[in-house]
Amino acid sequence: MKKEDNLKENWKKDFPYEKPQATQINRRDFAKFLTLVSGGLMVGSGLVAAKAYLLPKEEVQGEHYICKKNEVPVGGTRGFVLEGSTIPYILIHLENGEFRAYEQKCTHLSCSVFYKPGSGIIHCPCHEGSFDANTGEVLAGPPPRDLPRLEVIFKEEHVYVKAFIKVKEREV
Amino acid sequence: MSTFRKSQNSASPGKLSVILSTLIFVQILNVSIQIWLLYTALNNALDNNTEILIPAFIASVVLFFIGFGWLYYLPSGNFTRYK
Numbered sequence: 001m002k003k004e005d006n007l008k009e010n011w012k013k014d015f016p017y018e019k020p021q022a023t024q025i026n027r028r029d030f031a032k033f034l035t036l037v038s039g040g041l042m043v044g045s046g047l048v049a050a051k052a053y054l055l056p057k058e059e060v061q062g063e064h065y066i067c068k069k070n071e072v073p074v075g076g077t078r079g080f081v082l083e084g085s086t087i088p089y090i091l092i093h094l095e096n097g098e099f100r101a102y103e104q105k106c107t108h109l110s111c112s113v114f115y116k117p118g119s120g121i122i123h124c125p126c127h128e129g130s131f132d133a134n135t136g137e138v139l140a141g142p143p144p145r146d147l148p149r150l151e152v153i154f155k156e157e158h159v160y161v162k163a164f165i166k167v168k169e170r171e172v
Numbered sequence: 173m174s175t176f177r178k179s180q181n182s183a184s185p186g187k188l189s190v191i192l193s194t195l196i197f198v199q200i201l202n203v204s205i206q207i208w209l210l211y212t213a214l215n216n217a218l219d220n221n222t223e224i225l226i227p228a229f230i231a232s233v234v235l236f237f238i239g240f241g242w243l244y245y246l247p248s249g250n251f252t253r254y255k
Contacts, residue, residue, distance in 0.1 A: 027196055031246055032246075034196065034200065035240055037203055038199065038202055038239045042235070042236040045232040046229050048213045048214055048228075049217075052225050056222075145215060145219045
């Protein structure tokens with residue numbers, strides 16, 4: 001058998017499709033496939049709703065000690081993790097003297113965010129996302145949501161954090 | 173056996189193509205809306221806004237059944253497929 005003929009035969013064995021078959025897997029099957037995708041998306045939406053109602057995200061319980069006030073200089077930050085959790089947070093000492101605590105994961109693709117001292121901006125270096133350090137709101141870039149926030153409270157010189165209660169606009 | 177279908181098909185041979193293209197167009201539209209609904213639902217779920225999730229799910233179910241119902245109109249072709 002010639003080399004070319006041999007190659008031809010092997011090719012046919014590897015891809016045992018007749019040309020009419022290949023052209024017949026067309027719009028009819030594609031329409032059915034789209035219905036399957038549609039069903040998948042429906043199930044996905046159902047799972048999102050079920051997860052949100054049946055297994056809601058746990059709120060931070062109680063107050064957690066972080067550090068002393070003077071351990072974080074003005075414009076400085078301190079990373080921390082709450083007990084029993086793996087979510088990283090940052091404590092920021094703003095230039096106006098106030099403290100803020102946010103989740104350190106960008107709401108876009110969970111990259112680690114950092115505070116730019118003097119700018120009032122929390123920055124995500126992955127896709128140039130920016131958040132307001134004062135409120136956690138998105139200022140620029142692809143992040144779809146604000147940074148989750150913790151409330152900072154002081155007991156003498158000690159800094160504590162607890163769950164931030166968001167006051168919805170319509171309830172004000 | 174009636175020759176109605178055969179004569180119809182030979183009179184307007186492009187009909188099958190038009191029906192299929194329309195079906196697929198509507199299904200792509202449905203799937204696009206469903207992707208948008210899922211994206212919105214996820215974002216709101218992560219932001220603890222749960223009130224939109226059930227309506228988004230219901231809309232997704234309706235769109236799926238519209239797409240599924242469309243399959244009833246899927247033409248089987250003018251001739252018997254290869255055997």
